[in-house]
Amino acid sequence: MQNTLLLDHQVGAGKTLAGIALVMEQIRMNLIKKALILVPNHLSSAWAKEFIKAYPSAKILVGDKIDNKKARKEFLYRARNGDFDAIIMKHSTFENMNVMQSFQEEVIEEQMKSLSIQLADKKRLNETIRFKDTKRILEEIDKQINRFKMKLANLAKGKTFDDEIAFEDLGIDCLIVDEAHYLKKIYAFS
Structure with a gap:
């Protein structure tokens, strides 16, 4: 079952906290196990700080220092194999991931x-x-x-992306996308 939610409030209205609470409440209710939060590159640290402030005991993985293929590979291995409530990933890291x-x-x-x-x-x-x-x-x-x-x-x-770990390998069952309009290159014919 797929559910979709769009939070389209003005700046400062609490969308980040709402997204974090959404993830943690679904985990608490045993509806999901691991969430992926995609954020613009410059916001990964801000999301992490907000997350820890709201849920100090949350197990999160933050990919804020990924600047090359080796660092991205290590981050993805940790994301796949670790026991995290949420993974905060920069858009640029996600864009370089492979999909099956x-x-x-x-x-x-x-x-x-x-x-x-x-x-x-x-x-x-x-x-x-x-x-x-x-x-x-x-x-x-x-x-x-x-x-x-x-x-x-x-x-x-052949593949031009990082081919060791595909998105599907991460075990993600909830996806939050901050500033989704940055990723909107989906084809639509009209």
């Missing part, structure tokens, strides 16, 4: 399938009603399908 290739392929194939259905629908619709921009729209959908095919081909060539 099978999952990446599945997501790309789903997007290609959706675009192919849209392309077929637009072509069928164009046979009955001639829209002004139909040719451009059809070309754009076709270009995007080809981009996804290239992504799949690149995945088959």
Whole structure:
């Protein structure tokens, strides 16, 4: 069961504390075991201080001093193998993590399938009603399908991320993303 919550309050309204309390209360109620909190690079220490201030006995791992591949690898091993309530990870560390290739392929194939259905629908619709921009729209959908095919081909060539520990290996069952708009490069065709 997946639940999603967006805290979109003004600066200083207590979003950080609310996120921390959300994690710790779910742990207390035995709903989750390990949370990952993704934060902008410059906020990892601030999150850690707030966390310890609110829950002094919490077991947290903070990735605030990760500046190279070796440090990132050590941090990820500790995150995977340690008994932590929460892991505070910088966005840049997360962006360099690997995701299981099978999952990446599945997501790309789903997007290609959706675009192919849209392309077929637009072509069928164009046979009955001639829209002004139909040719451009059809070309754009076709270009995007080809981009996804290239992504799949690149995945088959090999990984460019840290390939020792994938996100799925960490045992995370709760994800909090601070400043999620920094990570919003998700494709959406409209």
